[in-house]
Amino acid sequence: MASFEHDEAEWAPHSSPIAVVRPSSTEEVQAVVRACLAHRTPVVARGAGTGLSGGANATAGCVVIALDAMTAIKTIDELERYAVVEPGVVNDDLRAACAEHGLWYPPDPASSPWSTIGGNVATNAGGLCCVKYGVTRDYVMGMQVVTGTGDVVRLGRRTAKGVAGYDLAGLMVGSEGTLGIITEIVVKLRPLQDPQRTIAGYFDSVVDAGRAVSAVAAAGLTPSALELVDRQCLLAVDAWKNMGLSVDANAVLLGRVDTPDPAGEQEAQKMLACFDEAGASWSAVSTDQEEADALFAARRLAYPAMERLGPVLTEDVCVPKRHVAEMLSRIERIGLEYGITIANIAHAGDGNLHPLLITPRDDDAARVRAQAAFAEIIDAALELGGTVTGEHGVGLLKKDGLAKEVDPVVLAMHRSVKAALDPYGILNPGKIFD
Template sequence: MTDQPCDPQTALLADLRSGLPASAVVDDPEVVASYAHDMASFCAAGRAAVVVLPRTVEEVQHVMRTATAHRVPVVPQGARSGLSGAANAVEGCVVVSLVKMDRIVEIDPVERIAVVEPGVINAVLSRAVAEHGLNYPPDPSSWEMCTIGGNIGTGSGGLCCVKYGVTAEYVLGLDVVLADGRLLRTGRRTAKGVAGYDLTRLFVGSEGSLGIVVGAVLALRPAPAPQLVLAAEFGTTAAACGAVRAIMAGGHTPSLLELMDRTTVRAVNAHARMGLPESTAALLLCAFDTPEPAADLAAVAALCRAAGASEVVPAETAAESELLLAARRLSLVALEAVKGTTMIDDVCVPRSRLAELLEGVERIAEKHELTIGVCAHAGDGNTHPTVCFDATDEDESRRARASFDEIMALGLALGGTITGEHGVGLLKKEWLARELGETGLEVQRALKATLDPLGILNPGKVL
């Protein structure tokens, strides 16, 4: 490190450049500004001092040693597709963008694992393992752009969670650069292993506040059969949620069980002319990737009709199924087009309380005179109420924020959680304390202080 007297930023840049390639250190103000925030609304972002784009573990270690020496905050970033402000820059920080660390190091069909760097795009990994007859199940809606490191940082989910689970269930081991630059290896490559505390799970969902993930061992599954999808229309959201309860109580294991409310259906039609039934109050999509999906869909169709479905349409081919799923994947984009800006909530409730949440959201929308569409991973109770508003309208923005908070309060009142897969970041930080309680918050802060005693890793996020 240099010991020549100079202003702090000049010294910081000099020390960073002493261990990094010239192209890895970016201090052009306009370029640095482009790394200021992720996709969340209502989340403040500071001005970073510099952006670094390391390509190796050693380079990340150098960044953290330098940041520790200078007592400078560090904000790790992936594709910045997050929805909670977790990747937002803080004033004077070093932004560490991990997108250049994008190698798939290994795919092992025998052990059914993949070893990857954090900048690997989710869809790229999925296609690579498919060539070996394998599958990496976590599939966030942003899978074509989001990175595995970001998925690990936020504990991402996706459409297939109802059957296959979330990111945490597929992370076997991690390489993590700690705040002081040390490299920590957690977990294992083996199918089983319970040695010591489960540090791997500790880092999954920590949003870069405990260390920087620079490598991961991921579990893979055999590639499933092509799935077939059924669409069921309901006159009320309560009836649709009754069908969800019946499907799950009946012992069925769909690969996907998604719900779109009337507002979302209409938004998708307006955006993409999908021809979805706008008269329906709720559209339920159910899929199976079993050896006999048609038989499973027939059983679910009967349950949907018994629950009050006005129309049940099973797809007969994979192409028809993909068309139905395309509508669901367009939901958030379509809702954003309604007013230009959205706040996407991420409340997860017990399946038995799903109808109460949807009905409550409808009341909140009426109260605040806002458009709020709900799409949901109904099979696991994870809902995404999406508040549509005009960001240039101060009063409408205020009402949007108020409605967002009321939805989170409703979710907690129904025995749920403030986030099922998007993380806490800045957006939900004050709500985390309400969910965890004083003791839970103290324990989490103690863990943070142990791993990051100077508080330089993604400060101000999560806790």
């Protein structure tokens, strides 16, 4: 049972569940919820457990409902462009199944080889393509939910449009299992993405790279991805996967453009100019698909690669695009101040930064310093008009952050909505807010 006790958030508290259940149907989920209701036993739903905020961590005396066995892709409707899936379907598996129908499910968290659609919906997961194609929320049309009262309901729709009643399906997205347990999801699909060009830029500092990000936005470009990876991450990936990445830079920006030619070529050249003007030491539009794919694969592997080196506390702030450079500069200063090594990966084009706070194993003093630095990064993001979590969710790690970000009245509204939909307080209690 230990493997169902927590997600991948570092140092987030967790306890032993009294039971782990792996249902294979909505009816089984409902039966578990009803049994738990009868005993007022907390229920913690989880997918693959790849979360980074502790949202799926077991609390004392809870029953964990692991939805990873509900893996059916029930429908892929080419004409209406939607898929109906169970929550345990792995993101990449859905994307592969859709591709066979010439369709595309865009949301692509870096965890896409492992994370599930249910978990993606519960946390409103983002990813690399969000900068042009939006987040999970933008693709959820409807769902089946086991409610806090043990009922099974359908929310949302399967039509292209619909405004019948409150957007309760939308409310469930990102609610981290605190308002209902999602047992089936209808997701919108798009036609397959056009081929992409990759624009790479090397920078002497992450701050220069941050200035390039603002320049891309100021130029009116809409890249299909704009990622930042720093040297430490690339070295860690290379040490692990031996991909032959030899990068002579402290920060790499990886832009992508999927606009068809001739506009696509123009956009790529414009992005290149933005990189150069921000002080890139080297930049190029890649004509080598393999090389480009390797760089993006390295981006996706950065987090697990860093994790191999020791405990990693992962930040997830999101700031206005014009403040990306300033935020990266503050992160550098905070790292120095607290004596913490901070590596950086970022969905830079969205202003969504993932500073990785790296500590030696079993070094309690370093842990305390890292946690203080973590809090300071949150404060800096809020000061710059940002948010404490761009895509990972509040869970346990960002509860203090949420309370700093929103008005006490807004927190009270959260509690009221929670009490309205989970009147017995059994759904993942103690997450998002106390």
